[in-house]
Amino acid sequence: MKQLECENLTLGYGSQVVLTGLSFEVNEGDYLCIVGENGSGKTTLMKTVLGLTKPLDGSIRYGEGLSARDIGWLPQQTDVQRDFPASVQEIVISGTLGRGGFRPFYSKADKALAESAMARMNITGLKKRCYRELSGGQQQRVLLARALCATRKILLLDEPVAGLDPKVTADMYELIDSLNKDDGVTVIMISHDVDKALQYASHILHIGSELFFGTRDEYRIYEADKAKGGDGR
């Protein structure tokens, strides 16, 4: 089932154009990696898909019954969060707030959802701990659990392993992969690491001076061709 379709997008802010002619689509269960150099517009693309910024041109269509708010988001950490006094539980359950309607307090269902999200991320034991005292990997799990509280359909991850050590990075990739394979969550991930992207992703979107969208295998061929072309000259 098609969940997201972007057609001929032009991205940017104000009068500054970052990216033009971008088209791609995401189907249910896909694992899409967005790669590209710094400043190529990866984060802008993500914010546009989330509905935080409007595209300058082109269209974004969401699948049947879906909207921008069905996309769970794992943003990059901000300075404010690093020393924020909040317990893990408080943060995770705040993910349920987007479910619409004016409800001043959390319901039983919200609490159950938060519990199950924490259990899925293996952080139930950290429930009462203070967020700012956790390690980088644990903090990412907390934010991932919060994203799961918002939706279980699509997850958008913005460099989820930035600043993590190799062991924790590997665990994080495994966890995301299992969310995709075992729980059927569609994953869209921004990544610097093309090798890891090729290991896990089903589709690759390369943005920058050259645009590429296709499956992982198509991307391998595309890269190989490019390398050959480079040698031939």
Place this chain on the structure above:
Amino acid sequence: MSELFTTLGSYLERPFVVNALIVGVLIALCSSLLGVTLVLKRYSFIGDGLSHVAFGAMAVAAVVGLTNDMPLVLGITVVCAVLLLRVGKNAKIKGDAAIAMISVGALAIGYLLMNIFGTGSSNLSGDVCSTLFGSTSILTLSTFDVWMCVILSVIVVLFFVLFYNKIFSVTFDESFAQATGQRAGLYNLLIAIVIAVIIVVAMQLVGSLLISALVIFPALSAMRVFKSFKGVTVCAAIVSVVCALIGLLTSILAGTPVGSTIVAVDIVVFIIFSVIGKLTGGKA
């Protein structure tokens, strides 16, 4: 010692003292509740900035000759709060610079206007001084003032309780809140309006130079010791109320200026809490 309590008892029989205590406690409660959010959002100085705006607006009201300057002062302050908190993020002049600019600008224009046009009073610097440092007007409140303060405080506390979860969410991660369909813009707007109202009301208590203290000190003290948002919020509210009470009683008994006495108590409590935080292993 017993003498002290007798004096205190005789003071507490006077309605103006009771009024001052009620208003002082309520203002302290309200300002500390939103203080937590403002400190965490890195808007600690907004209290200072907005109170200077209120000062400027008061000067304008005095020059124009309004007898009841409250609506005008409140209106201008609310507009500035909204501009700083909401539009500020995308503006060309960012956060701290925008606050500083509006703050000193309003202060200068206010003083200038009062000087040029005169307010009819012979003691201009006295007037300015009492607006800046809080006058003794907290001890001369009318019943109307007290009721207005009570009603506003009830509204603020209700707002805070009903929107507590949303305020947390918007403070912790505004973009996530917005991306998952929470109306972050609306909540920010409400927070801005409420903070402006609190500041205009609180100016009577501590004056516009010391208002930031009421907003930030209880929140900072609570953050030394507590580690959850709820813990910090509840603790800040209690600290703020206790400090205001101690400060008010001390100033009445010792004849010290109300505003600075309260702030002095806040500072002492902050130091105590920092030490406690260090000892119990909290991250200071």
